[in-house]
Every structure is written in structure tokens, then in C-alpha cells.
Amino acid sequence: MNEFVETLLELTWHEPKSSYDVVIIGGGGHGLATAYYLATRHGITNVAVIEADYIGSGNSGRNTTIIRANYGIPESIRFYNHSVELYRTLEDETGCWIMHANKGLIWMAHTETGMRAERSRVQLNNACGVETLLVDPMEIKRLCPQIDLSGGGRYPVLGASYHVPGSTARHDRVVWAYAQGAMQRGVHVLQGTRVTGLLRDGDRVVGVRTDRGDISAGVVMSAVGGDVSTIAAHAGLRLPVRTHPLQAFVTNGYAQGLGPIVSSTDLLCYVSQTARGQMLIGHEFERESSYSRQSSFQFLQSCSLKMALLLPFVRNLKILRQWTGRCDISADFSPIMGFTGVDGLVITTGWGTWGFKGTPAGGEQMAELIATNRTPDLIAPFALSRFAADHAMADQGSTGTR
């Protein structure tokens, strides 16, 4: 057993109480981060985080651990840049090692259209105070010598945007850092507890129904990944969210080391190296909406072919394992945070393929929203009401979202 797990053994796991000030459904990064910031920034500790399985068992433990802020609209750039800054100081703040590593992110384009998109991305990022540089193929070769600039003769690399703050962190450790910080301050984390319904008083949501009994709450927050439409339906709420599977895989160790995170928006795939030296490779989400977590051979085939064209050395690696997560893809590809129009129910969803990078900022801002009962400026553009107001936040600025 490693040192990190031993520190966790001092945590106290509680039986559910009948009532809390705040009940958070979903013990992933967002739910636990919200509980952590409620406790540390606002002194609200009469909080329960309810998790159907074990904490971090959903998308928080299935993502590809990339942290970045090179988005395509100013509101997103500001929000994710705040998240990048919180990640940078998270180890000092929590005292937990999350294996945060700043690597830089090469975001390659293979077409003139792609280059045009990267040029405007660089302009917009810099205007919002985020360091993203336009780099030519020779500079790409210097940053990452393994890249085949001819793209296997099929996808020549024309250039890239290089996002300097691009980082990775160990996703389980982020989840556990927040869980530990919250639990040490008195937050109850209820694992293996499934929410089966919401308690209503007229139109108001006043608690949750679980398979371990009813729990009443001043505020209920849904931080559910994958099943959010089901939770919302309990409150008669319909969401602009569809659930799509997203697959990823890792190879065995690559001894030489890959420096930066490498990504191609035209080929819709990306790779980073884990602390164990494995190549962690991801892809766009599946076109068909589905709740199935079935992994497919077809994905392995198409994704490893593309990766072998860009980084020829991966041909010599073996695929160790693959897995699938369920992404909540919102109708405009941006997250949905804040009030729902149903009293007593707030929501954080629509995280799609970028929930991990938004975890600290999402948690911090939702905690402020719950504590002050008003929407913080940073997340005001991401309210659910934006769809009725015709202010969709269309931003397909992700490798996985096109």
C-alpha cells in the first residue's frame, strides 16, 4: 500500500443523517470540489455528498487528465484559465500530491481551415491573458521530436497552436484530495448510496430519496455525470443534454518519454504520457447517444491508426486496456451551471469532454453560488436560462467535440 492511501485511512465514513444543509448528488470531482470549497471558503460543513458507487468511479476516474484553457470563446477561456490557476496551487492548498505536471500542449492543424482556426484561437487566448503561441512545423519538431511532420504522408502538419499552461494531473488523486479536505472538515461522503428520487414540497425540491432512506436538504445540487437527465426528470426538469460514450485507451510504457501533450483537431485524437510512462490516447465522443459503457474494437482500430500516422513510435507499443465513460454533451457544447428554475435544486452538468479541467473552478463557483444564493459573474454566462434567452455558448474548442 502506498503512502497516499495510508493517509486516507484516517478518514471517518459516516452513516447518513436525516437532514443536511446541502446535499450533493454525485461523488466525482465536481461534487467533492463543491463540498470542499463550501467547507473551506464558506464554512458550510453540514453537507453530504451522495455517490452511487465509490467516489471517482464515474467520469472523474475515466478522463484523459488534461488541464488547459485554450478555448474558443472569451467566457470559456476566462473560466478555464481560472481553473488552470486553481490546479496550479491545489497541491499547496490541500497538502495532497496530485501529480500535477506542466507539459505544454501542441494542438496541430493539417488543413488551411484548421490553421485559420488555430490563428484565431491564438489571438483570442492572448487577448484574454492566456499564453498560446502559433508555432511552425520546425518549432513543433523542436518541441516534440517524435512527431512525423508528414503525418504518415497523409496528414502533413501545417502548424500548431502551442498552449504553454497545458498540464496533466492524476485524476483519482484530485478526487481524493477534495474528498479528504472536505471530510476532515466534517462533510459526510456517502458511498454506495443511490439516489432514487427527489423529495418535493409543491414545486420545491426539499431533499433526496435514496436506497438508504430519505434525506432532507436546504439545497440539492446535482453533480451527476451521465445520468443527469434521469435526476432532472425527478424534478420535472428537461435539459439540453445528451449522453454520449467516449472511449480512451493506454499502451504499455514508452521509455524515451513524450514531452508535451499532442493533439490534432483535424484527426480528432490526442495523446499524453502518464507518470507511469504509458501513452494515454483519446478520441472524439461517439456519434450515437447511449448509456452503454461497451468499448469497441472499431475505436481502437481507427484511433491507433491515426496516432501511428502522427507518432510512428506507437506502432511498437501494445495496448494495455481501454475503457468508456458517459459524457453529458450539452446542446451548445458548453457546461451548464447554476440555478434551474426549480427552487432548491441547482445543477452542474453538460461537462461533455472537459469536466476534469473545469473541476476546481466549477466546484469553487458552485460553492459560492450555494453559499451566497446568487450566481457568480464568472459562471453567469453558463446558466441554464441561456437557451431560453437565445444566448447559446457555442464552443466546439475541444479535440473530442467537433
Add this chain to the structure above:
Amino acid sequence: MLTITCPNCGPRPVEEFRFGGELPQPPANITGEFERDLDRVWMFTNVDGVQVERWFHEAGCHRWHTARRDTSLDRFVD
């Protein structure tokens, strides 16, 4: 889900089809004209179960059809 049965062409590989998403069906309890339009354009039932959805046979007969699929198992049902 490796094959899809097209009403015109019979069982064909899934790669030939394009997914058209769930059939927009605003619930009956939404009555206002604006609210129904809003729901039709933006909202989804996104059910964990049998979903009525549209498929386009792009590499075949070039026709749309409606099918029912269990989204939790990823299997078509009758």
C-alpha cells in the same frame, strides 16, 4: 450494435448510417407556444432506456427512417 436494419435495404453495417438524434417530442404538459418551441429546439428526453430516434442511410438508399433503440444496452428493439 454492428448492423442496422434499413426498411428499404435490410440489415446493413452501422458505418453506412448517420445518427439523426432522438425524435423531438415535447411532453404534453408543456403547453405555451414559446415553451414548446424551446423544448423542440434545445431540450432532450435523453432517456436511459428505449429511445425513438432518426437514422439516415447515407451510403445506401439515402432515406431517413425512425427506429427504437434501448440506449442502456445499445440494441434496437421492435
